[in-house]
Amino acid sequence: MQINRPSELKRLRIALIIGAVLIVVFMTADLMLLPSTMYELYIFDRLLLQLPIVFAVVVASYWRKFIQHRAYVFAGLLAALTYSNYWLIFVCWQEHSFIFPYEGTILYAFFCVFALGIPFKLAVSVNVINILGFLGLMWITPVYGDRVPISAAFVAGSLFICVYARYRLDRSVHLLKETNERLLKLSKFDPLSDLLSRRALREQSEKLVALSQRHKVSMAVMMLDLDDFKKYNDSFGHQQGDEAIKIQARIMKQVFKRETDILGRYGGEEFIVVLSDIEKSQATMQAKALLDKWKETAIEHAQGAKHPLMSCSIGVVFAESVTDVSIDWLIDEADKALYEAKANGKAQFVITQV
Numbered sequence: 001m002q003i004n005r006p007s008e009l010k011r012l013r014i015a016l017i018i019g020a021v022l023i024v025v026f027m028t029a030d031l032m033l034l035p036s037t038m039y040e041l042y043i044f045d046r047l048l049l050q051l052p053i054v055f056a057v058v059v060a061s062y063w064r065k066f067i068q069h070r071a072y073v074f075a076g077l078l079a080a081l082t083y084s085n086y087w088l089i090f091v092c093w094q095e096h097s098f099i100f101p102y103e104g105t106i107l108y109a110f111f112c113v114f115a116l117g118i119p120f121k122l123a124v125s126v127n128v129i130n131i132l133g134f135l136g137l138m139w140i141t142p143v144y145g146d147r148v149p150i151s152a153a154f155v156a157g158s159l160f161i162c163v164y165a166r167y168r169l170d171r172s173v174h175l176l177k178e179t180n181e182r183l184l185k186l187s188k189f190d191p192l193s194d195l196l197s198r199r200a201l202r203e204q205s206e207k208l209v210a211l212s213q214r215h216k217v218s219m220a221v222m223m224l225d226l227d228d229f230k231k232y233n234d235s236f237g238h239q240q241g242d243e244a245i246k247i248q249a250r251i252m253k254q255v256f257k258r259e260t261d262i263l264g265r266y267g268g269e270e271f272i273v274v275l276s277d278i279e280k281s282q283a284t285m286q287a288k289a290l291l292d293k294w295k296e297t298a299i300e301h302a303q304g305a306k307h308p309l310m311s312c313s314i315g316v317v318f319a320e321s322v323t324d325v326s327i328d329w330l331i332d333e334a335d336k337a338l339y340e341a342k343a344n345g346k347a348q349f350v351i352t353q354v
C-alpha cells in the first residue's frame, strides 16, 4: 500500500507525544500512591528511563528509513517500556517491600499495538516476550503473593486479547483494501471486454493528447464498430453477441501491445484505440491487422448481414501534429471515417489525415 509518508509520520509523532504525556499524567497519580521514600526510584524509572526511550523514538522518526522500519522500532519500544516497569515492580518489592501495580503492562501493549500500529505478527512476538517476562518476574519475586496466578492470568489474557483484536483489525483492513481495489477496477474497466470503460478511456486519452502535444509527436485514433451486430444478436442471441464483443477486445489486445496504447469500449459495440508517436503507415497496418484477425476467426454472420463472416468497420484519424486538438475532436473525426467505411460496404477501414 502507498503510504502518505509526511502525514503518517506526523500522526506517529503526535501519538508518541501523547504517550509521553500519558506517562507524566500517570506519574502524578502514582506519586499519590507511593511512599515518599520511593519517589527517587520511581522518578528515575519514569523520567530517566521511560520518557527518554519515548523521546529517542521521536528523534528516530526523523531517520530517512524510519517509516520502513517503524514496526520493529515500536515493538522494541513496547518491550523496553514493559521491562522497565518490571524492573520497577522488582526493585519496589525488593528494596521497599512495596507492591507496585502491574496494570501498566497492559496499557503499554494496547497503546503501542493500536495507537502506534504494531502489526499482528510482531505484536504476537513482543507480547509473548512480555508475558514470559512477567511470568519470570513472578517466579523470581512473587510480589503479589496469593494473587500471583490471577495476576499472571490477567496479564496473559489481556495481551492475548490485544493481539487477537489486532488480528481482526488487520484482517478487516485487508478485506477493505481488496474490496476497494475491486471497485476501482470495476469503475476503470468494462467488465465484459476488460478494456477501459468510457470514462477511464477519456481520462487517459486526454493525458496522452497533452503528452503528445508537449513532446510534439503524432497521434492516431481508431473507432471500431462491429458490422450488422443487431442482426447477429437477433440471430444468435445476446449471449453469443457478448462473445463477439469479447473477441473484438481480444483481437485489439493482440494488435496493440505498446504500453502507451489506450484501448477502450466506447459504447455498445463501439471501441476506441488511441495511439501516440506513430507513423501513418503503422496505423494503416494495424487497421489491416484487425480486419485480418476477424477473417481468421471465421465466425459465421447472420443471414442478411452484409458479409458472411463476422467483421468490424474501422475509422482512423491520423494527426501528424496535435497542437490545438482535443480528444473529442479526434474521436469525432474517427467517427466520420468510420461512417465512410460503413457506407463503402463495411469490413474495411478508412483513414483520414488531419
Ligand SMILES: Nc1nc2c(ncn2[C@@H]2O[C@H](COP(=O)(O)OP(=O)(O)OP(=O)(O)O)[C@@H](O)[C@H]2O)c(=O)[nH]1
Pocket: 192, 225, 226, 227, 228, 229, 230, 231, 233, 237, 238, 239, 240, 241, 242, 245, 267, 268, 269, 342, 346
Ligand atoms: N450482445 C450485446 N449486444 C449489444 C451490447 N451493446 C449493444 N449491443 C447491441 O448492438 C446492436 C447495435 O446495433 P446498431 O447500432 O443498429 O448497429 P449494427 O446492427 O451493428 O449496424 P451497423 O453498425 O450499421 O453495422 C444493438 O442491437 C444493441 O442491442 C452488448 O453489450 N452485448
